[in-house]
Amino acid sequence: MKPEERPKAAFFDFAGCEGDQLQVANLEEKILDLLNIVELVSFREVMTEHSDDYDVAFIEGSITNSHDAERLNGIRENADVLVAIGACATIGGINSIRNVQDFEKVQERVYGDEREHYEAWEKAKPAKAVVEVDYEVHGCPIDREEFLHVVQSVVMGREPNIPDHPVCVECKLNENVCAFERDEFCVGPVTRAGCDSCCVNEGAICWGCRGLIDNPNEEAHEEVLEEYGLTAEEVIKKFDLYFAWQQEAREDE
Amino acid sequence: MSDDIDVNVEYLTRVEGHGNIEVNAKDGEIEKCEWQVIEAPRFFESLVVDRDWKELHHVTSRICGICSIGHTLASLKATEDAMDIDISEQDKKLRKLALHAENMQSHVLHVGYLALPDLLDSKSVVPLTETHSEEVKTVIRLHKLANTMSDVVTGRTTHPQRLIPGGFTKIPNERELEELKEKLEDSVDDLKAVADLLENLAPKIPDFRRETEYISLTHEDEYGLYGGDICSSDTGTTDVDEYLDITNEYTVPQSTAKYTKNNRESYMAGALARLNNNYQQLSPMAKEIAGKFDLDPMEYNPYMNTIAQLVEVVHSVEDSIGIIEELLDKGLEKQGEYNSPDIEPKAGRGIGAVEVPRGILFHDYTYDEEGKCTEANCIIPTNQNHGNIQQDMEKMVPEIIGKKPEDEIELTLEMLVRAYDPCISCSTHYVDIDFVE
Numbered sequence: 294m295k296p297e298e299r300p301k302a303a304f305f306d307f308a309g310c311e312g313d314q315l316q317v318a319n320l321e322e323k324i325l326d327l328l329n330i331v332e333l334v335s336f337r338e339v340m341t342e343h344s345d346d347y348d349v350a351f352i353e354g355s356i357t358n359s360h361d362a363e364r365l366n367g368i369r370e371n372a373d374v375l376v377a378i379g380a381c382a383t384i385g386g387i388n389s390i391r392n393v394q395d396f397e398k399v400q401e402r403v404y405g406d407e408r409e410h411y412e413a414w415e416k417a418k419p420a421k422a423v424v425e426v427d428y429e430v431h432g433c434p435i436d437r438e439e440f441l442h443v444v445q446s447v448v449m450g451r452e453p454n455i456p457d458h459p460v461c462v463e464c465k466l467n468e469n470v471c472a473f474e475r476d477e478f479c480v481g482p483v484t485r486a487g488c489d490s491c492c493v494n495e496g497a498i499c500w501g502c503r504g505l506i507d508n509p510n511e512e513a514h515e516e517v518l519e520e521y522g523l524t525a526e527e528v529i530k531k532f533d534l535y536f537a538w539q540q541e542a543r544e545d546e
Numbered sequence: 547m548s549d550d551i552d553v554n555v556e557y558l559t560r561v562e563g564h565g566n567i568e569v570n571a572k573d574g575e576i577e578k579c580e581w582q583v584i585e586a587p588r589f590f591e592s593l594v595v596d597r598d599w600k601e602l603h604h605v606t607s608r609i610c611g612i613c614s615i616g617h618t619l620a621s622l623k624a625t626e627d628a629m630d631i632d633i634s635e636q637d638k639k640l641r642k643l644a645l646h647a648e649n650m651q652s653h654v655l656h657v658g659y660l661a662l663p664d665l666l667d668s669k670s671v672v673p674l675t676e677t678h679s680e681e682v683k684t685v686i687r688l689h690k691l692a693n694t695m696s697d698v699v700t701g702r703t704t705h706p707q708r709l710i711p712g713g714f715t716k717i718p719n720e721r722e723l724e725e726l727k728e729k730l731e732d733s734v735d736d737l738k739a740v741a742d743l744l745e746n747l748a749p750k751i752p753d754f755r756r757e758t759e760y761i762s763l764t765h766e767d768e769y770g771l772y773g774g775d776i777c778s779s780d781t782g783t784t785d786v787d788e789y790l791d792i793t794n795e796y797t798v799p800q801s802t803a804k805y806t807k808n809n810r811e812s813y814m815a816g817a818l819a820r821l822n823n824n825y826q827q828l829s830p831m832a833k834e835i836a837g838k839f840d841l842d843p844m845e846y847n848p849y850m851n852t853i854a855q856l857v858e859v860v861h862s863v864e865d866s867i868g869i870i871e872e873l874l875d876k877g878l879e880k881q882g883e884y885n886s887p888d889i890e891p892k893a894g895r896g897i898g899a900v901e902v903p904r905g906i907l908f909h910d911y912t913y914d915e916e917g918k919c920t921e922a923n924c925i926i927p928t929n930q931n932h933g934n935i936q937q938d939m940e941k942m943v944p945e946i947i948g949k950k951p952e953d954e955i956e957l958t959l960e961m962l963v964r965a966y967d968p969c970i971s972c973s974t975h976y977v978d979i980d981f982v983e
Contacts, residue, residue: 308586311562312611312704318655319703321690322683325675333672339659340670341559357586387608390593399592402921411802413587434611434704475884495701495708496715496884500604534601 294330300448303335303347305368307354307361308388308417312434313379314338314353320437327441330448349374349447352426355381355388355417362423369424374447377420378440380433384504385538387433388417392537419538428453432488433502433535439487456487457507460499461514464490472498473521480536482514483528501535505543549574549948553956558963560660560670562612563928563970567959569939571947579943581935581963583801585970591922599625599711599891599917606909606924607705610969612655614705615648615696616902619772620909620924625711628896628913631889636879637713639869642772644699644706645900646862646869649771650692651703652903653817653855656967658685658740661852664961665747681743684736688859691733695866698726712887720878727870730863734831737860741835744856748839751853752958755846756941758934759810760819761792763901769820769827769861771901777823779844780809786899789908793925798933803970805933806925812933815905816966817854818845829864832857848938849965855903891917904928904969928968935966 304314318339320327334344350372356362369375380386391399396415404411420426428447430440439455446453460481464471467490472479481490481499485506492499506512513525529536555567566582594605603621607614619641626633633641659671662685668674675682693703698718700706708714718726764783765774775783776792784792795804807813821828821836822843828836836842836857841850895912905927912921939959946955 308588310608310611310614312608312614315611315704318659318689319693321686321693324686328672328675336670337557337559338562339560340672341663342669342672343559357588361586387593387605388588390597390605391589394592394595399589402592402595403587403589411587413589433608470884475886477886491702492707497707497710534605 294448296332299330299332300348301334301344301346302331302349302351303333303344303368303372304338304351304353305335305364306338307352307365307382308357309354309379309381309386311338311353313382313430316434316437316440320441323437323441327444331444345371347372349376352377352382352420353379355385355419356423357388357414357417358412360412365420365423374427375420375424376428376430376443376447377426378430379435380431380502380504380535381417382420383429383431384535385417385419386502386535389537390534392416392541393533417538422538429455431455431485431503436488436491456485458486458512459506459514460484460486460488460490460493460503461517462486463488464493464499467494469493471517473517478532480528480532482517482523483509483525501532505529505536505539547948547951551947551952551955553952553959555956555960558960560663560964561968561970562610563968565963565968565970567939567956567963569943569955569959571943574948576943576947579939580800581932581939583803583932583970585802587802590924594911594919594922597919599629599913599919602911602919603709603711609924609926611704612652612969613648613902613904613907615644615700615709616900616907617909618706618709619645620898620900620902620907621911622709622711623898623900624896624909624911625898625913626896627898628894628911629711629889629892629917630894631712631887633713634879636873638772639873640699640714640717641709643695643866643869644709645771646866647692647695647699649903650859650862651689651696652967653859654685654689654692656903657744657852657856657859658682658689660967661961661964664957664964665744665750681739684739688733688736688740691729694729695726698722710887712889713885714881715885716883717878717881720874723870723874723878727867727874730867730870733863737835737863741838741856741860744853745838748853751847751849752961753847754849754938754942754945754962756848756938757846758937759808759813760822761808761813761815761930762820762823762906763899764823769824769829769865771820773900776899776906778808778813779819779823786908787897789897789899789910789925793908793930795925795929801932803929803932806930807933812937813930814848814934815927815930816851817858817903818848818851819905820901821845821854821857828857829861831864832861835860848934848962851965851967855967891915902927904967905930926969928966928970931966931968935963935968938962
């Protein structure tokens with residue numbers, strides 16, 4: 294691709310740990326490949342240069358107040374394509390745990406008497422709750438290869454391939470011992486795959502960071518649910534680290 | 547040179563999170579001189595309430611992507627302290643490797659990607675990929691090495707999965723450790739190349755000094771990172787359990803983050819604080835590199851924090867080689883593939899402190915009998931540095947006003963904040979104030 298034909302790309306962060314933008318740095322030498330296919334015009338974490346003239350915007354973090362919502366609206370207006378990266382931006386992420394807590398208590402626990410001083414919504418929201426989002430790169434943090442795949446797809450004008458089957462499918466292929474077999478609770482049966490079951494491979498459980506599959510009641514991993522006498526809804530309700538915003542959105546439908 | 551200046555840096559770049567610099571002066575009189583912190587609160591100390599002891603480190607790791615290993619370790623230490631859980635010597639060594647990996651990753655990112663452009667008169671690392679491609683490739687190799695080390699030890703580069711209360715779900719095998727050791731040994735040329743590059747650029751590091759208090763961990767047997775007591779360069783050592791007597795959080799009108807102070811109006815945490823407090827325990831090559839920059843205690847130039855980070859990268863490489871040798875000499879004790887230590891949760895309070903790239907970090911949890919968290923407090927290093935940044939600015943601005951053009955003053959102030967490598971997004975304690983325009 295000729296340098297002048299590269300689409301202009303910009304990164305923006307909201308409430309989050311900036312671990313997804315870190316995965317861009319963690320591309321290591323592949324960063325140079327990335328710079329061959331997009332022209333980076335704004336990325337506050339690593340660049341002083343800034344331009345509002347961009348084609349593709351990458352959004353990290355949850356939206357938690359009206360100031361940030363306004364900023365996101367401005368970005369949406371500027372960008373032809375908007376891509377949410379990471380669980381905070383795609384499903385509210387770990388921030389959404391507080392969506393099911395009493396907000397008065399949430400504020401009091403952290404700020405005591407000084408809680409009235411700042412503006413924060415009762416609930417943390419993903420980008421798509423505020424603006425139209427074109428593509429999502431799931432995960433906490435995002436998978437670098439999947440990120441590159443989405444960028445390449447956007448640049449080539451193709452639809453990226455994002456799985457809509459549960460993590461159990463990948464976990465079985467990896468021949469892991471099922472977490473339920475080990476007396477642990479796991480949300481792999483209802484969580485979107487695409488991570489190659491990376492947490493279970495390391496001896497942990499699936500925590501649900503890629504969010505629910507589109508239709509958990511019909512597409513959940515039946516074999517595992519049957520074997521352990523569970524329903525998809527029970528799995529979702531029992532363990533809600535990442536699902537709070539998605540659950541509420543499902544109930545509203 | 548004008549005695550009137552108007553510096554307004556909104557959303558300082560090349561730092562993690564959001565902060566502003568505002569300095570106004572008329573006829574040499576300073577009207578305003580502020581480091582302002584503005585970040586949306588994330589309420590971590592509430593997110594963990596009612597959650598199970600097995601989940602806390604997973605949640606608090608998300609305070610910061612860059613120091614996720616450090617937050618995980620501080621979290622595990624707090625839980626282990628609360629429930630009297632012991633870990634093996636082997637696991638302790640592996641955790642130290644994990645911490646070294648993260649310090650290296652974060653320091654290389656800061657020194658090579660964020661701070662270096664200022665010394666090469668560039669606005670970012672992006673143009674340097676063309677003008678200084680060999681140097682950038684060297685930095686990338688070191689960054690990759692640090693991440694490889696995280697992968698080998700913790701199973702991931704960000705938000706580690708293998709670290710759990712009581713030890714590890716899975717540990718690396720001897721072959722993986724041997725390969726890692728070889729890679730660390732092979733990195734010496736790259737480390738020296740970066741040190742030489744910075745040595746040549748050292749005259750561009752601003753010459754500014756302000757005496758302050760330095761706070762870090764200290765340990766009698768080693769350069770304190772994973773454990774030890776709290777050490778103040780002013781007041782000596784304090785037990786980690788007494789951390790609140792050191793941090794003394796308070797609020798200021800221009801910041802959404804809480805500030806801290808101990809013996810003076812502010813203190814500094816981070817690589818320079820550690821180096822000032824524990825210089826003697828640095829590895830031989832680390833001391834050699836420090837010597838190239840005349841960096842030894844007490845160093846009162848905050849800009850030298852970036853060089854202290856470089857020195858610590860060298861220390862981490864050398865110390866990690868030593869730790870791996872010890873592990874291999876003794877032979878790795880095998881554990882099950884999905885290790886889950888047999889732990890009976892119990893009620894209690896526990897405090898964990900570790901040194902993370904930006905300084906000393908505290909996690910403090912209280913659990914009920916079932917192992918559900920009832921209360922939490924996290925004090926992160928960047929918040930401990932805000933007050934010191936403000937004090938530095940107040941001393942420096944009158945020294946340079948009228949002597950430098952406004953754009954240079956602005957750059958000097960930006961470089962000052964960057965030298966602290968602040969990670970504002972991971973600040974856990976905020977209060978919100980409306981800034982007067």
